[in-house]
Amino acid sequence: MTSIAGHPGIAGRIAEAGANYLSERRGILSWVFTLDHKRIGVMYLVSILFSFLLGGVFALLVRTELLTPRRTIMDADTYNQMFTLHGVVMIFLFIIPGIPAALGNFVLPIMLGARDVAFPRLNLFSYYLYVLGAVFAVLAIATGGVDTGWTFYVPYSTTTNTSVTAVVLGAFILGFSSIFTGINFIVTIHKLRPPGMTWFRMPLFLWALYATAIIQVLATPVLGITLLLLVAERLLRVGIFDPALGGDPVLFQHFFWFYSHPAVYIMILPAMGVMSELVSTFSHKPIFGYRFVALSSVAIAMISFLVWGHHMFTSGQSPLASMIFSFLTFMVAIPSAIKVFNWVATMYRGAIDLKTPMLYALWFLFLFGIGGLTGLFLGALAVDVHVHDTYFVVAHFHYTMFGGVAMAFVGGLHYWWPKITGRMYSELWGRLAALLVFVGFNLTFFTQFVLGTHGMPRRYYNYPAHFTSYHQHSTLGAYLTAAGFFLTAGYLIHSLFRGRRAPANPWGGATLEWQCSSPPPAHNFDRPPPVGDPYDMSRIRYDDAIGGYVTAEVAEPAGAGGGPGR
Amino acid sequence: MKGEAMLPAVRSAAAPADTAHPGAPRVAHHFATPVQQFESAQLGMWLFLATEVLLFGGLFCAYAVYRAAHPEVFIYAHRFLDARLGALNTVVLVSSSLTMAWAVRCAQTGRQRGLVGLLAATLLFAAAFLAVKYVEYESKWRHGLLWGRYYHPAHGHPAGDASGQAGTGQAGQEPANASAPGDERPMAAGPNQSPATIAAGAGPPSRGGPVTLGGAAGPGATPPAEATRIAASAAGPRGLAWHLRRPDSGRHDEPRNVQIFFAVYFLMTGLHGLHVMAGMAVIAWLLVRSIRGHFGPGYFAPVDLAGLYWHVVDVIWIFLFPLLYLIHG
Numbered sequence: 001m002t003s004i005a006g007h008p009g010i011a012g013r014i015a016e017a018g019a020n021y022l023s024e025r026r027g028i029l030s031w032v033f034t035l036d037h038k039r040i041g042v043m044y045l046v047s048i049l050f051s052f053l054l055g056g057v058f059a060l061l062v063r064t065e066l067l068t069p070r071r072t073i074m075d076a077d078t079y080n081q082m083f084t085l086h087g088v089v090m091i092f093l094f095i096i097p098g099i100p101a102a103l104g105n106f107v108l109p110i111m112l113g114a115r116d117v118a119f120p121r122l123n124l125f126s127y128y129l130y131v132l133g134a135v136f137a138v139l140a141i142a143t144g145g146v147d148t149g150w151t152f153y154v155p156y157s158t159t160t161n162t163s164v165t166a167v168v169l170g171a172f173i174l175g176f177s178s179i180f181t182g183i184n185f186i187v188t189i190h191k192l193r194p195p196g197m198t199w200f201r202m203p204l205f206l207w208a209l210y211a212t213a214i215i216q217v218l219a220t221p222v223l224g225i226t227l228l229l230l231v232a233e234r235l236l237r238v239g240i241f242d243p244a245l246g247g248d249p250v251l252f253q254h255f256f257w258f259y260s261h262p263a264v265y266i267m268i269l270p271a272m273g274v275m276s277e278l279v280s281t282f283s284h285k286p287i288f289g290y291r292f293v294a295l296s297s298v299a300i301a302m303i304s305f306l307v308w309g310h311h312m313f314t315s316g317q318s319p320l321a322s323m324i325f326s327f328l329t330f331m332v333a334i335p336s337a338i339k340v341f342n343w344v345a346t347m348y349r350g351a352i353d354l355k356t357p358m359l360y361a362l363w364f365l366f367l368f369g370i371g372g373l374t375g376l377f378l379g380a381l382a383v384d385v386h387v388h389d390t391y392f393v394v395a396h397f398h399y400t401m402f403g404g405v406a407m408a409f410v411g412g413l414h415y416w417w418p419k420i421t422g423r424m425y426s427e428l429w430g431r432l433a434a435l436l437v438f439v440g441f442n443l444t445f446f447t448q449f450v451l452g453t454h455g456m457p458r459r460y461y462n463y464p465a466h467f468t469s470y471h472q473h474s475t476l477g478a479y480l481t482a483a484g485f486f487l488t489a490g491y492l493i494h495s496l497f498r499g500r501r502a503p504a505n506p507w508g509g510a511t512l513e514w515q516c517s518s519p520p521p522a523h524n525f526d527r528p529p530p531v532g533d534p535y536d537m538s539r540i541r542y543d544d545a546i547g548g549y550v551t552a553e554v555a556e557p558a559g560a561g562g563g564p565g566r
Numbered sequence: 567m568k569g570e571a572m573l574p575a576v577r578s579a580a581a582p583a584d585t586a587h588p589g590a591p592r593v594a595h596h597f598a599t600p601v602q603q604f605e606s607a608q609l610g611m612w613l614f615l616a617t618e619v620l621l622f623g624g625l626f627c628a629y630a631v632y633r634a635a636h637p638e639v640f641i642y643a644h645r646f647l648d649a650r651l652g653a654l655n656t657v658v659l660v661s662s663s664l665t666m667a668w669a670v671r672c673a674q675t676g677r678q679r680g681l682v683g684l685l686a687a688t689l690l691f692a693a694a695f696l697a698v699k700y701v702e703y704e705s706k707w708r709h710g711l712l713w714g715r716y717y718h719p720a721h722g723h724p725a726g727d728a729s730g731q732a733g734t735g736q737a738g739q740e741p742a743n744a745s746a747p748g749d750e751r752p753m754a755a756g757p758n759q760s761p762a763t764i765a766a767g768a769g770p771p772s773r774g775g776p777v778t779l780g781g782a783a784g785p786g787a788t789p790p791a792e793a794t795r796i797a798a799s800a801a802g803p804r805g806l807a808w809h810l811r812r813p814d815s816g817r818h819d820e821p822r823n824v825q826i827f828f829a830v831y832f833l834m835t836g837l838h839g840l841h842v843m844a845g846m847a848v849i850a851w852l853l854v855r856s857i858r859g860h861f862g863p864g865y866f867a868p869v870d871l872a873g874l875y876w877h878v879v880d881v882i883w884i885f886l887f888p889l890l891y892l893i894h895g
Contacts (some may be wrong), residue, residue, distance in 0.1 A: 109596075116596035118606045183613045191606040192596065221617040225624030229833070238829040239714030240628060246639070246823025247714075251631055255624055523595065 020422065027106040035120035036522060040127050041106030042420060045413075047130065048102050049489075051093035052406075056482060058086035058132045063444075063478040066471045069463050076461040080147035081162070085137075087150030088167055092174045093134055095401055096263060099270035100216075101130065101181050104209050106420055108185060110520060111203050113529045114192040116186045126184070129177035130394040136170025137162070149459060152254045152258070154241040158233045165234050169303065172227040175220045178266070182216030185209050190319055196527035204280075204293050204536040208273025211297035215262045215269070215304060223259035226252065244405040250315055257308035265304040266400060268368075269297055271408035272339055276365055278411055281341045281509040282358035283350025288534035296335035303332050313384050322381055329379035336372055340365065356430030360411030363438050367403025371396055374449070392452025395445045403441060406555040410437075412489070417492065418506045422519040423499030429491040436484030443477025503548025508540050513553065588707035592865075604867055611871040615878045618841070622882055625834050629889060632826050642820065643827035644893040645712050648702065655698045656883065662691030663880045666849075670873040673856070673866035681861060681869070685853045688876070692846045699839055706828070713832050717825035831890055838886060841879045848872045 021038045031039055061082045063071045075081070105123065109116050117123050140146050140163040147391050148157040148164055189202070189210050202210075230252070232238045239245025241252045280287040287293060309317055309325030317325075343365060352358065374396040377383045387393065418424055447457075447470045456467055463471065505514040511534045516524060539552040616661040633640045669684035829850035852872055855861065861869055 114596060116594075118596075119610060120596070122610075150694050179614075183610050183617075186613055187606050187610045190609055191602055217613050217617055218620060221620035222624050225621050225837075228837075229624075229628075232833065236713065237715040238833060239825055240632075240829050240833070242714065245714045246632075246636065246826040246831075247829075248635065251628065255627075321824070566703065 008295065019162050019521060020517065022422070022519050024522045033126055035116070037105050037109050037117045037120065037123060038420075038524075039519060040120075040123050041102055041104075044097065044105055044130070045102040045129055045420070047127075047134065048094055050476060051089055051134065052098075052485075055086055055089035055094055056485065058089065060081050060478060060482055062086055063475040065461070066463075067475050069465055069468060070461075077147060078145075079461045080459075081145035084149050085141060088137060088146065088171070089262075090401075090557055091150050091447060092171050093130075093137065095183070095267045095405050095409075096174075096178060097130060098267075098405065099274060100185070100209055100212055100266075101126075101177075103274070103409070103412045103416060104205075104270060105181070105514050107416060108206060108209055109188060109192070110516060110524050111206055111511050113194040113197055113512050113525060113531055113532075114190065115523045115525060118187040118192055119184050122180050123184055126177040129173055129180070129480045130436060133170045133172075133174035133177060136166050136173060140166040140170065148448050150257060152227075152230060154230070154233065154249045154258075155243070157230060158241065160348035165231055168227045168230050168234075171555075172224055172231075175224050175227070178222075179220045182213035182220070185213040186217065189213075194525075194531060196528075196531035199535060200291065200294070202294075202529060203324035204276035204287060204290070204297075205270075205273035205511075207294040208269045208276070208297045211301040212266050212269045212273075214298075215266050215301050219259045219266070219305065220260035222255060223263070226255035226259065229255070250312070250317075253312050253315055254308070257311040258305075261308040262301075262304040263310065263359070264401070265300055267339060267405045269300060269404040271364070272297065274408040274412040274415070275339075275343060275361055277509070277511065278357050278361040278408075278415055279346050280535050280537075281507050282353045282355060282361065282416070283347045284353065284508055284540075285350035285535050286533070286537060287342065287348055288345035288348075289338075290535065292338050293342050295332075296338045299335040300332060303328065307332060310379055313381060313503045314388050326379055326381050327482075330376065333372065333376055338368065340372075353507075354431075355414075356425075356434055357411045357415040357507070359431060359434040359438075360407045360414065363407045363434070363441075364404055364411065367399050367407060367441065369404055371399030371401075372397065389458055390452035391448040391456045391458055394458045395452060398445045398448070403445070407437075413492075415507065416513075417495070419503030419513055419518050419520065422497055422502050423495045424502050424506060425495035425499055426491045429487060433484045433487040433491070436487065437481055440477045440480025440482070440484055444474050444481060445477070446469075447474045447477070500547070503546045505540070505549040505551070506547070508537065508542065509547040510535055510537050510540055510551075514549075571763055573771045584841075600864075607867050607871060608874075611874050615874060618875075618878055619882075620836075622837065625830070625837065626889075627884070629830050629834065632830055636821070636823055636826060638821040639824050639827050640893050643824045643831075644890060646706070646709075647831070647891050648705075649891045651698055651702055652887050655695050656887050658691050658695045658698065659880050659883050662695070665691065666873045666876045669867050672868070673869040674860045676863045678856070678859060678862075681856045682853065685849055685856055685869075689846060689849050689853060692842055692849065695842060696839065696846075699835065708716070711828055712825070713829035714825050717828055719820075806866055834886055838879070838882055841882070845872070845876050845879050848875065860863065 021036055031043065034040060034043075061074070062079065065074050065079050065082070104382065105117070143163045144161070146162045146164055146167045148160060148162070152164065152168060157168075189206060193202075229240055233241055237245075240247045241249050243249060276287055276293055305329045307325055309321055310329045313325075315324050343361075354362075374392070378387065378393065378396055381566070414425065414430060451467060451470045451474070454467070454470075456463055456470075502518040504517050506518070507514075512529055512531070513520070515529060540549050541552065542548075543550045593600050593603055597606070665684045665687040669681055669688060672678075672680035672684060706712065709720040710716070712718075849872060852861075852869055855868070
């Protein structure tokens with residue numbers, strides 16, 4: 001088995017050349033005008049992590065205020081602005097673009113075996129749109145904040161004096177950023193697959209990004225027109241959502257959720273894609289049920305368009321519509337559960353390596369499991385009437401979005417960190433931070449399930465004294481989580497300067513990005529790489545000499561081996 | 567379909583074009599062939615057009631909701647739009663689609679002068695469309711036929727004496743308004759006639775028959791004025807505007823919430839107008855490039871894609887025209 005070490009493979013050859021995408025060109029302008037998907041991905045990553053920090057600070061302020069009933073550190077209006085900004089920043093600036101625009105941009109073309117995305121200039125443009133949208137959001141903070149909640153419900157959002165217009169325009173611009181990324185990904189996956197890369201040989205992360213991109217392209221324009229109407233309502237008083245002028249405020253909710261429910265799948269689907277990669281790689285075992293996992297992404301994307309009404313069970317929707325939406329909501333559980341079962345089956349009898357990314361994958365399984373199941377509670381009409389607009393909903397949402405998406409994002413970040421930066425982070429600190437995040441998260445949000453069932457409404461500034469202990473536990477948990485993430489930031493930054501140089505394949509992944517050096521060369525591949533089964537681990541062996549994995553017999557022609565797709 | 571037909575042109579041109587034509591296809595480093603590059607661009611454009619359709623889809627959806635909630639408003643208010651100007655604009659825009667498609671063909675076959683001329687013609691048609699739109703908007707603006715809070719119709723108030731005089735007072739403006747007769751018809755109404763009754767009976771014969779809904783009132787079966795009395799949908803929000811805004815100035819047969827029609831009208835045509843302007847900017851850019859000879863059989867993707875966009879803008883108008891102008895026409 002050790003004889004394989006003599007085959008450094010493609011990665012070795014490219015590494016000898018020395019140049020990678022980071023070192024090829026230098027200077028600030030080489031970043032500002034770059035068309036390289038990897039550099040754009042890195043710029044996205046930095047921006048998105050900054051947004052995560054910003055949104056996290058707002059969250060900590062909200063939790064700190066809730067330490068005691070009545071005033072703790074801020075007045076009620078400031079509190080309203082804090083939870084709104086937390087929501088807006090986290091949703092529009094962190095979770096939606098997080099995995100697709102940052103990690104996806106970096107790895108999608110490499111995983112596919114392409115040299116870049118189909119439209120590199122559009123890619124850079126969408127990054128600057130993201131920055132512009134973020135500037136609008138920051139502008140809103142500077143000019144009086146927003147206090148509508150991230151959902152911008154009318155009629156309040158059309159009558160409040162806060163900077164709703166700036167934030168809404170920001171979200172509109174971010175929507176276009178998201179649309180262009182989606183178009184880019186769909187076209188790349190359709191048209192830039194190298195010879196041999198059939199649909200069912202694509203890594204599951206790409207399937208997930210593809211399904212995500214479909215939603216981005218089909219749902220985001222509806223958000224666009226909704227936000228435009230909201231701005232028109234505020235600036236021109238068109239009256240389209242104003243009952244005093246014959247308009248219908250519930251129509252806004254329909255429009256908003258027609259986008260924003262699929263949007264939660266824009267958030268979760270890429271996370272599920274990351275999960276598939278993490279679970280397979282760190283179990284050192286091919287993914288179980290490849291086709292089911294791949295197609296369940298598409299199924300989720302389809303069904304996601306048909307469930308928006310479950311946000312409006314108590315908004316005066318007809319009972320028949322509510323029942324249909326309730327039924328369709330339950331339907332989403334099926335493809336989601338298919339994925340979860342397949343991940344668990346993948347781990348079964350695998351050689352599980354509890355590295356930091358895998359820990360986050362386990363957190364995802366556990367937390368998303370709870371988040372998904374409580375989603376069924378909320379989809380049930382009778383239960384929803386009781387717990388809607390309580391902390392139960394807040395906890396459910398955070399279990400899926402934070403416990404699901406953010407965990408997968410952080411897991412994916414650790415997974416591809418050596419590929420992106422060429423450095424290894426400290427595994428010990430990584431595991432410690434992951435543990436801290438897990439404990440902190442559950443302390444924060446599990447208490448909120450309890451609070452919710454006891455009737456604590458969401459977004460309230462004040463609460464009865466007997467809720468105090470729950471709120472304090474929750475806040476303590478938030479501090480622990482934050483400590484975990486600050487620790488993460490610390491050792492990741494440290495690794496940039498002091499980290500061990502990363503081998504091409506530090507984890508034993510079989511997808512194509514592990515075949516090029518870490519960091520990858522500027523054009524990814526000099527010639528289309530040999531494409532095989534993305535989860536065929538049989539030829540991947542650990543090599544002590546380079547501290548990473550190597551693939552035996554790299555030059556085997558495409559088409560050999562039993563891919564899951566045929 | 568269309569793309570398939572053009573691909574041979576790309577393929578055949580691909581090999582010699584590097585040197586033969588100034589508009590040689592520049593294949594970006596990440597594409598293997600010009601065909602792959604062209605197909606990618608085309609797929610990207612189709613996806614973008616899908617997002618455009620969905621953007622307008624929201625407005626069409628709003629239209630459906632409000633028309634279902636306020637059928638009487640739409641039937642009443644659409645008569646303030648001039649179907650003749652709308653029809654003129656439809657012809658103008660369809661013609662521009664023709665010239666655009668022809669321009670694409672010229673680019674593919676390398677007819678340089680044809681390409682320049684047809685792009686210029688498309689640009690002119692687009693400008694004509696906006697000019698007609700301006701005439702319409704200006705007339706609405708003058709008569710206070712605006713959205714939401716700004717709806718203050720300047721037409722007569724036939725309910726009482728004072729309003730009747732207001733109506734005759736406005737008749738003095740008629741010579742100035744004659745350029746847009748359809749819009750002015752409500753103004754020309756006698757003191758006791760609503761626009762709807764004119765259309766139903768005594769008015770100019772150019773417009774359709776009496777306004778009816780369902781089979782309740784057949785043509786001529788009931789007095790024309792009664793034919794306009796269509797009950798507001800029970801399910802729809804009734805709105806408080808009538809009472810809040812001007813409690814004393816209502817015409818007895820003007821339904822409530824007419825402003826919602828104008829909100830929908832201005833939002834839909836306004837967004838469409840913005841798309842026309844964006845299209846004009848793109849076509850102007852293409853015109854400059856085609857004058858410089860950038861396009862030919864080897865490289866015509868920008869013309870082709872802009873053509874696709876232009877046709878979608880056109881198709882959206884083809885839906886807008888009947889939905890807004892030809893209700894119960």
